Every structure is written in structure tokens, then in C-alpha cells.
Amino acid sequence: MAKFHKNMKTSDLPIPNLGLLEISLLQIFIYSFLWVVSDFTATLITLVLPGIFLFLLLIALVAELIDSSKTPRWYFKFMILSIIIPLVTAAVFVSILGANFDWTKAI
16 A cells, blocks of 8 residues: 655555446446435435536536536546436336335325
8 A cells, every 4th residue: 555645646546447337337336225225315316416417517518618628528428427327227216116115105
């Protein structure tokens, strides 16, 4: 393990370099785990996170139109995947398990 010092570069840090495929599979795993464990939490996160990512994507696109800041293409692909993956995962789990969630039932 590398020792940390003030002159370290980012490439020297022990951070894994994940591609879009690995990030997508990780997201699918996390959202699927949430749907299996808690449908309330999964529903809440599925509704909130794609909205946040959509908002960030729109801001990045507007900033790119105003001033070409050379935002890498992988950022836009990542944002689009982060919007689509939770929605598709939710659709799959709702179609398999049905929309009869525990938190929608009256006490």
C-alpha cells in the first residue's frame, strides 16, 4: 500500500479505475438488492435519484452549450445510464413481484 504525501498525484492513489460496464453492473446490483430487501426504500431511491441525475445532466448540457468546457463523453453516458438503470430495474421488479407493496397497505 502506498504512503500518502502532499505531492501525490491522483493516478498514484489506490482508486480502482472502473468503466461504464462495471459501474452499470454495480448499480444494477445495488438497486436489485434494495428491491429485494425493502420495497419502500427502493421505491423512494428509484424516484429520487433519477431526478437528481437528470437535473445534473441538464445543467451539464446547458453549461456545455454555453461554453464548451470539454466535458468528457463518458460523463454524459454515465448520467444517462444512472437515469435509465434504476427505472428499468424498478420496472423489472414491479413486473415480477407486482405492485402490491407493503408500505401501500393500510395499517
